[in-house]
Amino acid sequence: MPIPSRGYVLTEAGGELRPYEFNRRDVGEDDILVNLMYCGICHSDLLVAGNELGNANFPLVPGHEIVGRVSEIGINVSNHKVGDIVGIGCIVDSCRNCNSCGSGDEHYCESGWTMSFNAKDKYNQYTCGGYSSNYVVDHRYAVKISPDLDPAKAAPLLCGGITVYAPLIRHQTGPGKRVGILGLGGLGHLAVKFASAMGANVTMLTSSSAKAEDAKVLGADDVIVTSDTDAVTAAAGSFDLIINTVSEKHDPNPFLHMLKRDGVMSLVGAPAKPLELFAPALVMGDKSITGSMIAGIEMTQQMLDFCAKHNITAETEVIPIDYVNEAWERMRKKDVRYRFVIDLSTL
Numbered sequence: 001m002p003i004p005s006r007g008y009v010l011t012e013a014g015g016e017l018r019p020y021e022f023n024r025r026d027v028g029e030d031d032i033l034v035n036l037m038y039c040g041i042c043h044s045d046l047l048v049a050g051n052e053l054g055n056a057n058f059p060l061v062p063g064h065e066i067v068g069r070v071s072e073i074g075i076n077v078s079n080h081k082v083g084d085i086v087g088i089g090c091i092v093d094s095c096r097n098c099n100s101c102g103s104g105d106e107h108y109c110e111s112g113w114t115m116s117f118n119a120k121d122k123y124n125q126y127t128c129g130g131y132s133s134n135y136v137v138d139h140r141y142a143v144k145i146s147p148d149l150d151p152a153k154a155a156p157l158l159c160g161g162i163t164v165y166a167p168l169i170r171h172q173t174g175p176g177k178r179v180g181i182l183g184l185g186g187l188g189h190l191a192v193k194f195a196s197a198m199g200a201n202v203t204m205l206t207s208s209s210a211k212a213e214d215a216k217v218l219g220a221d222d223v224i225v226t227s228d229t230d231a232v233t234a235a236a237g238s239f240d241l242i243i244n245t246v247s248e249k250h251d252p253n254p255f256l257h258m259l260k261r262d263g264v265m266s267l268v269g270a271p272a273k274p275l276e277l278f279a280p281a282l283v284m285g286d287k288s289i290t291g292s293m294i295a296g297i298e299m300t301q302q303m304l305d306f307c308a309k310h311n312i313t314a315e316t317e318v319i320p321i322d323y324v325n326e327a328w329e330r331m332r333k334k335d336v337r338y339r340f341v342i343d344l345s346t347l
Helices: 045-048 151-158 160-170 185-195 209-217 229-234 279-283 298-308 320-334
Strands: 003-009 017-025 031-040 065-073 086-088 091-093 134-138 178-182 199-205 221-227 239-244 259-267 289-290 317-318 338-343
Touching: 003 134, 017 134, 031 151, 045 320, 065 134, 065 151, 086 151, 091 134, 134 185, 151 160, 151 185, 151 298, 151 317, 151 338, 160 185, 160 239, 160 298, 178 185, 178 317, 185 209, 185 239, 185 298, 199 209, 209 221, 221 229, 317 320, 320 338
Parallel strands: 178 199, 178 239, 199 221, 239 259, 259 289, 317 338
Antiparallel strands: 003 017, 031 065, 031 134, 031 338, 065 086
């Protein structure tokens, strides 16, 4: 039998979120039912809801940084049990047969992966996200949340956290490496925490001098205010890696000069408009620009285990769900330090 759920829904692009009742599918042999506790608010929720990516399907229940407690399991499930706290991130299904799935990169599934909201699933229904009371998911796509982590503060790790963790791992961040984090927001503040815990020397690159003290508290060894042209010039050739979290159109070229020979800038903010590159800034020094998009289930679990070991969680403002429209408006104004999280007990 379908499982009743409550949530908040958008019925049109640019509209307001409103209370909504709908049904989840029944718990299948490979599924778990999760009673939701918290859901982070990610900038991509706003992008999809505003149909800025051109792929919104209404009615739309957003949310993909989801934490809850398992309340029922299918007969084939052995890796989760009733009472466990689990996370559901961006990925809730994939083909499991292609090269990408086989290498643990389900987010690059060659048959197309299923996102936790706004995606047509194998049941020919559109997925409804975590701004809701419960979720039914195949057990392979739920990750374990350590009891040592505050579940509200852990929710943003399921997208924001893994987005910056993956390129840090890929580019072998650790002792002896110098890492710059461009942008101190929802992604950037977690990147600072991760890179610091990995043993790197970390510099925060921020346009806001008011955030300099925050960056130091989060673990940055140094701060460069990007409007200080002398400081930017003096930092030329400094960094092995720059994690670029800026989500708006900007000029990346001054920061390319900050890279060492063979240095890498990894784009994770994904501006929708093209960036202009001055080719000699790359050519002179064999420098590279790469992109990175979340990671598969295995690395997401590794990231959560790393967070439990090093006591890393997001800096959050926990809100009741009836405040969600105001929270979205504040996000558009960049008025949050550093992630909103919805307390779903307020539904």
